[in-house]
Amino acid sequence: MNKRPTLSLKTSAKAPAKAPAKAVAKAPARGPARESARGPAQTPAQAPSQAPARTAAPVRAPAQERAPRPAQERPAALRASHAREFKPALQTSFQTSLKGDSLAYSLLGAAQAVALVRTGTNLPQALAQLWARSETSPQARGAMQDIAYRCMRQLGQSEALIAQLAPKAPDALVAALLACALALMTAPDAVAPYEEFTVVNQTVTAAEAHPDTARAKAMVNAVLRRFQRERAALLETALLQPVAQWNYPQWWIDAARTAWPRDWQAILQAGNGAPPLTLRINARKTSMEQYLQRLQQAGMAASAIGPYAVRLEKPVGVHLIPGFAEGVVSVQDAGAQLAAPLLDVQDGMRVLDACAAPGGKTCHILELADAQVTALDADPKRLARVGENLERLQLQATLRTADAQSAAWWDGQQFDRILADVPCTASGIVRRHPDIRWLRRKGDTLQLATLSAKILDNLWQMLAPGGKLLFVTCSLWPQESEAQAAAFAVRHQAVRLDAPGQLLPGGVAGQDQDGLFYALFQKNA
Numbered sequence: 001m002n003k004r005p006t007l008s009l010k011t012s013a014k015a016p017a018k019a020p021a022k023a024v025a026k027a028p029a030r031g032p033a034r035e036s037a038r039g040p041a042q043t044p045a046q047a048p049s050q051a052p053a054r055t056a057a058p059v060r061a062p063a064q065e066r067a068p069r070p071a072q073e074r075p076a077a078l079r080a081s082h083a084r085e086f087k088p089a090l091q092t093s094f095q096t097s098l099k100g101d102s103l104a105y106s107l108l109g110a111a112q113a114v115a116l117v118r119t120g121t122n123l124p125q126a127l128a129q130l131w132a133r134s135e136t137s138p139q140a141r142g143a144m145q146d147i148a149y150r151c152m153r154q155l156g157q158s159e160a161l162i163a164q165l166a167p168k169a170p171d172a173l174v175a176a177l178l179a180c181a182l183a184l185m186t187a188p189d190a191v192a193p194y195e196e197f198t199v200v201n202q203t204v205t206a207a208e209a210h211p212d213t214a215r216a217k218a219m220v221n222a223v224l225r226r227f228q229r230e231r232a233a234l235l236e237t238a239l240l241q242p243v244a245q246w247n248y249p250q251w252w253i254d255a256a257r258t259a260w261p262r263d264w265q266a267i268l269q270a271g272n273g274a275p276p277l278t279l280r281i282n283a284r285k286t287s288m289e290q291y292l293q294r295l296q297q298a299g300m301a302a303s304a305i306g307p308y309a310v311r312l313e314k315p316v317g318v319h320l321i322p323g324f325a326e327g328v329v330s331v332q333d334a335g336a337q338l339a340a341p342l343l344d345v346q347d348g349m350r351v352l353d354a355c356a357a358p359g360g361k362t363c364h365i366l367e368l369a370d371a372q373v374t375a376l377d378a379d380p381k382r383l384a385r386v387g388e389n390l391e392r393l394q395l396q397a398t399l400r401t402a403d404a405q406s407a408a409w410w411d412g413q414q415f416d417r418i419l420a421d422v423p424c425t426a427s428g429i430v431r432r433h434p435d436i437r438w439l440r441r442k443g444d445t446l447q448l449a450t451l452s453a454k455i456l457d458n459l460w461q462m463l464a465p466g467g468k469l470l471f472v473t474c475s476l477w478p479q480e481s482e483a484q485a486a487a488f489a490v491r492h493q494a495v496r497l498d499a500p501g502q503l504l505p506g507g508v509a510g511q512d513q514d515g516l517f518y519a520l521f522q523k524n525a
Helices: 103-117 123-132 138-153 155-165 172-185 196-208 214-238 242-246 250-259 264-271 288-297 336-343 360-368 380-393 444-460 482-492
Strands: 277-281 302-304 309-312 329-331 350-354 372-377 398-401 415-421 463-473 495-503 516-522
Touching (some): 103 123, 103 172, 155 172, 155 214, 172 196, 172 214, 196 214, 250 264, 329 360, 336 360, 336 415, 360 380, 360 415, 372 380, 380 398, 415 444, 444 463
Antiparallel strands (some): 277 309, 277 329, 463 516, 495 516
16 A cells, blocks of 8 residues: 555644653563464455545635735645545554554554454454554554454444444544444453553544544544443443444344354353463374473463363463474364364375365374375465474475365375365354454355355365265354255265264363364265
8 A cells, every 4th residue: 555645734832731651552461372263254455445535616715815825834735534524545554653662552553453354354464464564563563463352352332332422423543443442441340451541541642643533532532531431321321232232243143043042142252252272282292291291390370171282271472382383282272173083094195185274284184194185275375374384393295276166286186085174254263353253244154155065066076985074164154064064965975974063162171162063974985
């Protein structure tokens, strides 16, 4: 995006006001360490086209009053965002003068990311775009990410509050900034990262520091201070709306109630929580007993929740995880760790991992067997992440950039095992990717189920007689999971073997896994 010129106004000479104490943004305790489960489709960042500015015809003064002023005395022309009738594109490339360690800086960055999500960009990509354009410290990145993720999890409530508090619908970046502030102000006292007065002060400072929000500085201040005064009544009114109560679009709430009439409330609540940090030990390099002892020596409380799964009591960044850099462990959800054992891969088998990125399941397969694995993905950038994980774990696989619904890349030699982790709405991993709920549309379920059926049909021809195909989705909607599996079995007369079926988010017995679906098929010899 080309950087657009911004207005610089000179202030009149006044006695300088006493500057408030600077609030320092705190990086969250939870780092971004986690396997990036299949989230929303990557939307290329595109700058919205800017409509030509519409200016009103000037009122002409009498001739004697229209004497031209010297050039140096003429005021700078206001750019589009300073006139209320204009709705310009977001200026995400604007370089603010805020201190990089201030809460105001992190609030403004998080707000820009949230505003981009509202234009169709997924949150990780939006944050990456912002960080690529500025020299943001690791601490500031952590704070921005924490605020943005909090905002996504509480966006329904925040937008309902803004509708009550704002005199009219705010512009996109102003609304996002208010939503970020309200998410911090409505956090439970036990986990509130900042004092309310600090959030208000720093949000106003952030508004003043960006040309798209500067003119709304007074409104931002008024809205947040009114919320402080009338919190209880405003929240009571807002929470009468299901979207504000559950923080999901109405269609998502309706879909959950229809699919899971007894569990829908627990499912929605689970999606609003932060996920645990679960590790997968590399069976080639350590044992569960050895690694738990290593964690204990490092002062990290943890517990085994599966044959290879270890959950840390307190999440930390990957750079702090003992043995991560050496390939002793990887980050992977407990539910996702079921895939490789279910495939029952033996040494020497030919295995295809279709839709493989980011490679967690590919690597787990290779940790358990000396197999000939082909990792396939249509996105070369995501496939590169598979290569990075393989290198860290000192494993080898053949990487192919190709579409899983096409056979053009296939050499005709059949596979003994196929893992089909197909595209879906990702409704089961919304706690890891809280932006998904605001990016998806009701019609996406049918569209993605149709695509997944084509992929499964295409892969079936590549499976050798007697071979097994494991169908996996991270969806909670039956149309993408159980109904898909049943229809596939009928179309191909496939033998359906034992598999977990639908796993709901949270789970039982301390598993606390994502919402995944498994169906295992065998081709008749």
